[in-house]
Amino acid sequence: MISRKVDELNPWEFFDIMNDENGSVLVVDVREMDEYLGDMGHIRGSVNIPLGDLPKHLGELKGHEKIAFVCNTGDRSYFACRYLMDNGIGQVMHLKGGIVQWHLSGLEVEYE
Numbered sequence: 001m002i003s004r005k006v007d008e009l010n011p012w013e014f015f016d017i018m019n020d021e022n023g024s025v026l027v028v029d030v031r032e033m034d035e036y037l038g039d040m041g042h043i044r045g046s047v048n049i050p051l052g053d054l055p056k057h058l059g060e061l062k063g064h065e066k067i068a069f070v071c072n073t074g075d076r077s078y079f080a081c082r083y084l085m086d087n088g089i090g091q092v093m094h095l096k097g098g099i100v101q102w103h104l105s106g107l108e109v110e111y112e
Helices: 011-020 051-061 075-086 098-104
Strands: 007-009 025-029 066-070 092-095
Touching (some): 007 011, 011 066, 011 092, 011 098, 051 075, 066 075, 075 092, 092 098
Parallel strands (some): 007 092, 025 066, 066 092
């Protein structure tokens, strides 16, 4: 079995894909709800599906052409990509360094 590498994007690449794909990229934040709504905020337009809840949402995620994952530092989003790839969803990517790196790059978040 050939294992594909997870696509890791820096914040500006992630931002460009979100905006250049005409809304065809689903951005999923896999942090817990209190983190998603907490001090670090979240990326505008993202949906919150905590990593532990991904199996329950696998069917609906299969309906999306491209999925981009984000978490706090990049670890959980990497595992989300691997999980989806292992379950037959191949167009996945994640934000390397997570929302922390997003902030350090000066990109905006929302808090609601």
